[in-house]
Amino acid sequence: MLQTAILADHEAVSQFAAQWLGELLVEQPDALICLASGSTPTRTYELLAQRAADNPQLLARARLLKLDEWGGLPPGDAATCEHHLRTVLIDPLNLSARYTAFDPQAADPAAECARIAAWLANHGPITACVLGLGVNGHLGFNEPADSLEPHAHVAQLSAASLAHAMVSRAGARPAFGMTLGMADIMHSQHILVLATGAAKRPPLEQLASGAITTTFPASMLHMHPSATLVCDEAACPPESRRRS
């Protein structure tokens, strides 16, 4: 069952998420944490980085895995998920040695996805998966479709993904995505989904309907035994709360 917490604003959601991750890492210092990119979890990662700066043991053994990546952007482009995660968390805390990620410049994207799939088969499952919510219900780049891919794969990007703010100023239009699959996400021991801002109202309304369908991948979260949705009041207005 999808647990839901509704907090005042983006900062409160980020504080909650950083605390949640901090507590998990105290219990399980070698946890494998899967990290989404995008605007929603950025503040969470900043707060987690602050906690780790104050307590170097917190992330001393943790393993980090990038959820997804844009393909076809110029090398070093600031729009890549790689740039995002490295800037906010990986580089400031020197976590590169325990960080596994799709290479945005991989010459053979399918082989790169196979590499990540093999790595996760050997080192998984994910202990805690931090997710954002696509406006079309995607998780990572698991886009609405008649069927969903279980493991890491090259994804055809939806119009909603191509319109994402991350790539609005990119040096090129992304040609594809690379993403963990739905089974990878669903096999996570714990899932934390963050959704803030009014743009997330429509997908949250659809999620609240409870219907489970591959055309709205986030709906699979209703089947996860330990998934928590944390949203702010802007994303989850009172009228949708009454219906959920």
Ligand code: GLP
């Ligand atoms: C993007 C990424 C996801 C991200 C989601 C929401 O397209 N593929 O990893 O979680 O969409 O992004 P945001 O938090 O910026 O709304």
